[in-house]
Amino acid sequence: MLRFLIRRTSGAALILLLISAFTFFMYFAIPQDPATLACGKNCTPDALALIHKNLGLDKPLPVQYWEFLRGIFVGRDFAVGHCDAPCFGVSFRNNQMVWDTxxxxxxxxxxxxxxxxxxxxxxxxxxxxxxxxxxxxxxxxxxxxxxxxxxxxxxxxxxxxxxxxxxxxxxxxxxxxxxxxxxxxxxxxxxxxxxxxxxxxxxxxxxxxxxxxxxxxxxxxxxxxxxxxxxxxxxxxxxxxxxxxxxxxxxxxxxxxxxxxxxxxxxxxxxxxxxxxxxxxxxxxxxxxxxxxxxxxxxxxxxxxxxxxxxxxxxxxxxxxxxxx
CATH class of the missing domain: 1.10.3720.10 (MetI-like)
Incomplete structure (x- = not known):
């Protein structure tokens, strides 16, 4: 039974990793910039750049994905505050912690x-x-x-x-x-x-x-x-x-x-x-x-x-x- 549970748990971790990677990189295939959701209607280039920085969207996609995975285990720091582990990030729409939501x-x-x-x-x-x-x-x-x-x-x-x-x-x-x-x-x-x-x-x-x-x-x-x-x-x-x-x-x-x-x-x-x-x-x-x-x-x-x-x-x-x- 113990060997079965260890094997299945290892397989489950791999499946979750593949699901997260697929969802993350497929999302950025959408033409619309996600930062515009948080910027609102009266959005200026300076405000958009600040949101990119605050949300970590100004970094390369592999770096963003790594920080996302790392945040689940050790937490992350955002402009709106510290996100304790398990941290799934901050909502683009209302700046609330995803885990709390x-x-x-x-x-x-x-x-x-x-x-x-x-x-x-x-x-x-x-x-x-x-x-x-x-x-x-x-x-x-x-x-x-x-x-x-x-x-x-x-x-x-x-x-x-x-x-x-x-x-x-x-x-x-x-x-x-x-x-x-x-x-x-x-x-x-x-x-x-x-x-x-x-x-x-x-x-x-x-x-x-x-x-x-x-x-x-x-x-x-x-x-x-x-x-x-x-x-x-x-x-x-x-x-x-x-x-x-x-x-x-x-x-x-x-x-x-x-x-x-x-x-x-x-x-x-x-x-x-x-x-x-x-x-x-x-x-x-x-x-x-x-x-x-x-x-x-x-x-x-x-x-x-x-x-x-x-x-x-x-x-x-x-x-x-x-x-x-």
């Missing part, structure tokens, strides 16, 4: 992702396992049919419909609004309930179908049939033997869906007018704000890679037959 937005994005993940795993796995247990009955057909219908939905389409019905027409729920969990857990939960339901509806279908087919396959395995032949109850065999083996493909698609959760969170934030990392990424692209764009890209990529390493390590925990070498 991301940390302000990150709790909302994590709340969306983790809440949606919990909801669609509970609903999707519960529906899929129930359909497998009652295979061929009306319950199986109901859950299977519902998964086919919900798989065609999109967040930007389903979101306004849910808002129109449960917020504006009936008033049963409040409009989505982020409140810190540490400030008011009840308001945090109610403020994100609709986005969680919408995200879970989109993702649930895949987990319902996958868990159903995986469980049916596990029920045909020899060790499961042997357990039944020994006189064990169907309920005990279902949860003790078949359930654990059926988790492997679920974990596999969960690892791949981490990136989908990030992109789905971005669309969710736009749909419900929430200001998280997704909105920050879009604003950095439209505003040509390189430091913010670089910070969001690296933090998002690091999160996806970390989640995939954890998912791979879980294989050996769930199924002892799997060995990480």
């Amino acid at each position: 991301m940390m302000d937005r990150l709790p909302l994005t994590l709340s969306l992702m983790l809440g949606g993940l919990v909801v669609f795993l509970i609903v999707g796995l519960g529906a899929g396992l129930t359909a497998a247990r009652f295979r061929g009955t009306w319950i199986d057909k109901l859950f299977s049919g519902a998964s086919l219908v919900t798989s065609s939905f999109q967040i930007y389409l389903l979101g306004p419909i849910v808002l129109g019905i449960f917020v504006y027409s009936t008033g049963w729920l409040k409009a989505p609004k982020y409140v810190s969990f540490w400030e008011n857990p009840a308001s945090w939960f109610m403020g994100l309930l609709i986005p969680w339901i919408v995200m879970a509806t989109i993702f649930t279908a895949n987990y319902t179908r996958m868990s159903r087919s995986s469980m049916i396959e596990q029920l045909q395995e020899e060790h499961v049939r042997a357990a039944k032949a020994k006189g064990m109850s169907s309920r005990f065999v279902f949860f003790r033997y078949a359930w654990r083996g059926s988790l492997i493909p679920i974990i596999t698609i969960l690892g791949m869906d981490i990136a989908s959760l990030l992109s789905g969170g971005m669309v969710t934030e736009l749909t419900f007018n929430l200001s998280g990392m997704g909105r920050l990424a879009i604003d950095s692209v439209t505003g040509k704000d390189l430091p913010v764009l670089m910070g969001v890209m690296i933090v998002s990529a690091a999160f996806i890679i970390l989640c995939n390493i954890v998912v791979d390590a879980l294989y050996a925990v769930i199924d002892p037959r799997v060995r990480l070498s």
Whole structure:
């Protein structure tokens, strides 16, 4: 396990380096000078030159990239002040530290992702396992049919419909609004309930179908049939033997869906007018704000890679037959 983690961590560091280099040098292929964003409408050549110096844009690109990487580990000094490590630079638009801006937005994005993940795993796995247990009955057909219908939905389409019905027409729920969990857990939960339901509806279908087919396959395995032949109850065999083996493909698609959760969170934030990392990424692209764009890209990529390493390590925990070498 230790060798596996060391190897994967080394590979992750290389991937993050390549992502940062690609993003950095592709950004400067854009004709527009990023310093004009901070200079404003009434910009003079002297003011533009001063901004270039303050932001370090007067140096060669390789030197700028090296200082960016160095700042992540040891910090940097800017005209607006010192930036402690991890330093991702200063925004071209508002002269705010990028790391501080991301940390302000990150709790909302994590709340969306983790809440949606919990909801669609509970609903999707519960529906899929129930359909497998009652295979061929009306319950199986109901859950299977519902998964086919919900798989065609999109967040930007389903979101306004849910808002129109449960917020504006009936008033049963409040409009989505982020409140810190540490400030008011009840308001945090109610403020994100609709986005969680919408995200879970989109993702649930895949987990319902996958868990159903995986469980049916596990029920045909020899060790499961042997357990039944020994006189064990169907309920005990279902949860003790078949359930654990059926988790492997679920974990596999969960690892791949981490990136989908990030992109789905971005669309969710736009749909419900929430200001998280997704909105920050879009604003950095439209505003040509390189430091913010670089910070969001690296933090998002690091999160996806970390989640995939954890998912791979879980294989050996769930199924002892799997060995990480």
